[in-house]
Amino acid sequence: MKELRLAKKILKTLIKDRIQYPGRLFADTFGIIARCGILLVLYAYVFKINNGVINGTTFDIAAWSMFFYFSFSTLGLRGISRSMMQDINSGHIEVLLSKPITYLLYRSWWQIGMGLYSFIVISIFSTLVLAAIVGMPQTMTVGLFLPTFFLAFIGAILLSLCIYAIVGLLAFWIEDVAPVFWIIDKAVMILGGSYLPVALFPDLMYKITLYSPFGASLFITHTVYESWATVWHKLIGIQVFWVLVLGVVVYMMFRQAVKRVSVNGG
Amino acid sequence: MNQNSIVVANLSKTFSFPVKSVSDGWLKNLFSPEIHKIVAVDNISFSVSAGERIAFIGPNGAGKSTTIKMLTGILFPTSGSISVLGLDPTKDRKKLAYHIGTVFGQRSQLLPNLPLTDSLEFFGVMYGMSDKEIQDRVAELVVLFDIASFINQPVRKLSLGQRMRAEVAAALIHRPEIIFLDEPTIGLDVVAKKTLRDLLIMINKEEKVTIFLTSHDVGDIESLCERTIIVNHGTILKDLPTQELTKTFAYEKYIDLISKTSFKHFPKLPNGATYSARGKNKITVAVDIKILTVQESLRKLLDLFDVEDVEVYGTELETVIRHMYERAPTSKKNS
Numbered sequence: 001m002k003e004l005r006l007a008k009k010i011l012k013t014l015i016k017d018r019i020q021y022p023g024r025l026f027a028d029t030f031g032i033i034a035r036c037g038i039l040l041v042l043y044a045y046v047f048k049i050n051n052g053v054i055n056g057t058t059f060d061i062a063a064w065s066m067f068f069y070f071s072f073s074t075l076g077l078r079g080i081s082r083s084m085m086q087d088i089n090s091g092h093i094e095v096l097l098s099k100p101i102t103y104l105l106y107r108s109w110w111q112i113g114m115g116l117y118s119f120i121v122i123s124i125f126s127t128l129v130l131a132a133i134v135g136m137p138q139t140m141t142v143g144l145f146l147p148t149f150f151l152a153f154i155g156a157i158l159l160s161l162c163i164y165a166i167v168g169l170l171a172f173w174i175e176d177v178a179p180v181f182w183i184i185d186k187a188v189m190i191l192g193g194s195y196l197p198v199a200l201f202p203d204l205m206y207k208i209t210l211y212s213p214f215g216a217s218l219f220i221t222h223t224v225y226e227s228w229a230t231v232w233h234k235l236i237g238i239q240v241f242w243v244l245v246l247g248v249v250v251y252m253m254f255r256q257a258v259k260r261v262s263v264n265g266g
Numbered sequence: 267m268n269q270n271s272i273v274v275a276n277l278s279k280t281f282s283f284p285v286k287s288v289s290d291g292w293l294k295n296l297f298s299p300e301i302h303k304i305v306a307v308d309n310i311s312f313s314v315s316a317g318e319r320i321a322f323i324g325p326n327g328a329g330k331s332t333t334i335k336m337l338t339g340i341l342f343p344t345s346g347s348i349s350v351l352g353l354d355p356t357k358d359r360k361k362l363a364y365h366i367g368t369v370f371g372q373r374s375q376l377l378p379n380l381p382l383t384d385s386l387e388f389f390g391v392m393y394g395m396s397d398k399e400i401q402d403r404v405a406e407l408v409v410l411f412d413i414a415s416f417i418n419q420p421v422r423k424l425s426l427g428q429r430m431r432a433e434v435a436a437a438l439i440h441r442p443e444i445i446f447l448d449e450p451t452i453g454l455d456v457v458a459k460k461t462l463r464d465l466l467i468m469i470n471k472e473e474k475v476t477i478f479l480t481s482h483d484v485g486d487i488e489s490l491c492e493r494t495i496i497v498n499h500g501t502i503l504k505d506l507p508t509q510e511l512t513k514t515f516a517y518e519k520y521i522d523l524i525s526k527t528s529f530k531h532f533p534k535l536p537n538g539a540t541y542s543a544r545g546k547n548k549i550t551v552a553v554d555i556k557i558l559t560v561q562e563s564l565r566k567l568l569d570l571f572d573v574e575d576v577e578v579y580g581t582e583l584e585t586v587i588r589h590m591y592e593r594a595p596t597s598k599k600n601s
Contacts, residue, residue, distance in 0.1 A: 009392075095368070095374075095375045099363055102360070262281055
């Protein structure tokens, strides 16, 4: 109960913080327009020269799939790696460890809170714009879509936090986690379907996407495809599996890591 | 004042880290690097009574911050035992955190972009206080710390003195029984230092909060702490009431001689007296009163020098502490 009240307070405090500094919202909005917008324009052209259908997928479905990736990215959960690395390298972790909090949970809620305002505003606005421009595919209007999308979204949050927390915790062992972060982040981006919609992946890559935690962390990009109706329980199951496995890894790493805390001073 | 708040027994902390050797290949450096060990705290024992104001001092690298961090559960000891309010910080870190407050002078715990009031409320929730309790406590702290004038300002816009007052107020939001302060007056001007010291004495007296403080500032120790533990190279050199610290070097007196015209010659001084400072206008002589009395030394010095004025004074606390640091054995513990 205390943890939930603190989580609520973190979210409220950070939303208040973000509202006071709208510059970040503009930056995030510009970022999504620049990255997602340019890709969608390019894919619109590619689909057009292929008579509107590639590998059985139409442009509107590909567009929504990619949009889900970019919209989710505005939550900025990957930033947990950098926050943790900064805590560890700067010694700020001592301030947090002297408080009655569970560090991993606190950092997770903090990361969600940091991006929540931008995510809500940008997602609502962009959904309306995209719906107006490319329309809403039939797969998003069936009753199954919203509840399963919600499950995949929760799974995406948990799995992303686990993956990037592992990278952040590595800072206890290696000084600079930036190269590891870069590799993991690019794996998530590619397997998550940011550059190429997952429906256009070759077989082997699609299998890697399905069974690796990197691809599984962005199964929300699969929710718009027709196949989702038949495979959603399998994909959610894979997400649950990885959340459990990586959750244990994060916990074990943290237990070892706190014994390695060394802060300047004295 | 009888009940022990903190009991430390045979506490040690060794930091180990790999060191890359130029002569070894990268493979050896990667998988079997040379391990360098630093003993930061070496088998120390002490206890602190409830309500005490204690200074834990030492030069840089003495092990004071490492000790404070072990007492708060941030660092794990290599050996020895710690009991803070009957809890083991290693095993009960979260439980202990509800009963202690911490202020790290070089790090801020406040939310930089939001008004101070948000930080205070935030910490209130973090410590599981009800909304009513938070409201009442914030009102109390506003009066106690005189922070009403800047409570609605974003923290990043506060002066360092205001911020430190705010940091201490935030650390006290949950009425802790002990407050650990790691160099709280670092960087503050003399007025801000005095204000903070007065506030700490007040909360010690009014709220019976035990104060455990590390500092390099002699003023903090003299005006704030009734007991001082001096550490160096991870070991305790002295543990005594602060008032007795100066008595430790009470046999040493200083005599300032102010010249009538100008000092040109510096003759050999009588046994027991040594030059502490030599200048054209002023000479300072250190006298060991076990060898030479003040009266005798004054008589001999006046025979040697043509002076306009004379001042005799005892050893300042800062000098006492410096002597102690200098006389401590050098470290043999790093490998």
